Amino acid sequence: MGAENQTYLTEFILLGLSSDQHTQVLLFVLFLIVYLLTMFGNLLIIVLLHFDSRLHIPMYFFLKNLSFVDLCFSTVIVPQMLFHLLSMRKSITFIRCSTQMFFFLLIGCTESSLLAVMSYDRYVAVCKPLHYSTLMNQRICVHLVLGSWACGALVSLVDTAFTLCVPYRDQNVINHYFCEPPALLKLASEETYKAEMAIFAMGVLILLGPVSLILFSYWNVISTVVLMKSGGRLKVFSTCGTHLIVVVLIYGSTIYTYMQPNTKKKNKWDKMVSVFYSVITSMLNPFIYSLRNKDVKEAFRKVFGR
Structure with a gap:
């Protein structure tokens, strides 16, 4: 019955962030600037880390992969949002909506895993420096990145499948600016308990799991740094502090969205x-992780300073 109902559904209507025309124009300019900065910042990091051989070490290998993930992640969401901000009819076909949701989850969950891998890299570098070259050799680094993508693919397949198997009829207006599982489930015409439990379980795997690893890693890093007598203490604290800013922004907002019970009631804060x-x-990631880094600044001068 659910599959039969879905065959009648050909498109969704996205309400976006605002219905006021002037506000939409302002949002278009704002998000266009954000998107261009995202593209420029992440492409710059990839170029710098590729051409400067001194930065061919595990930490910067992960940073380069993070920049690539951020490029893909932003491109999945922002171009369509910009188009809809200037469109009278903000429609998206069922196929395009499903595709956007799948890749949003794939790339987003990969980034979540990758941030945990990066925190583990810092833990090994600070707490087990004598074993760093063994524990974080090139083969292991590649496997950790591939494992991050595998986790992202698993979560994306499960969340997308359970979201799309719920029947949708009557309403096709999504109170959101892109296709995201919690927003779609609010339109479901039948019980969504199984889908919600599947998404919650995947949230535990891809959100609470990495957060736990990140907190464990940085707790040990900070505990080790406190006992240091060298002058590198401030640098390590600065690195950990900026990384934790990203953790709070990404995981805090994502856990708020995916780890709370899904209700039919529309919450104005969900989109924000x-x-x-x-x-x-x-x-923000290029600026927080890389562009304020001394080694990256030197690489910039080396590549573009001639």
Whole structure:
């Protein structure tokens, strides 16, 4: 019956962030600037880390992969949002909506895993420096990145499948600016308990799991740094602090969206919160992780200073 109902559904209507025309124009300009900064910042990091051989070490290998993920992540969401901000009819076909949701989850969950991998890298570098070259050799680094993508693919397949198997009829207006499982489930015409439990279980795997690893890693890093007598303490604290800013922004807003019971009631904060993890963090990551780094600044002068 659910599959039969879905065959009649050909498109969704996205309400976006605002219905006021002037506000939409302002949002278009704002998010266009954010998108361009995201593209520029992440492409710059990829170029710098590729051409400077001194930065061919595990930490920067993960940073380069993070920049690539952020490029893809922003491109899945922002171009369509910009188009809809200037469109009278903000429609999206069922196929395009499903595709956007799948890749949003795939890339977003991959980033979540990758941030946990990066925190583990810092833990090994600070707490087990004598074993760093063994524990974080090239083969292991590649496997960790591939494992992040595998986790992202698993969660994306499960969440997308359970979201789309719920029948949708009558209503096709999504109170959101892109296709996201919690927003779609609000339109479901039947019980969504199984889908909600599947999404919650995947949330435990891809959100609470990495957060636990990140907190464990940085707790040990900070505990180790406190006992240091060298002058590198401030640098490590600065690195950990900036990384934790990203953790709070990404995981805090994502957990708010995916780890609470899904209700039919429309919450005006849902869309605003999702802006942080779907748009803003992809722009901030290059500045927080890389562009304020001394080695990256030197690489910039080396590559572009001639």
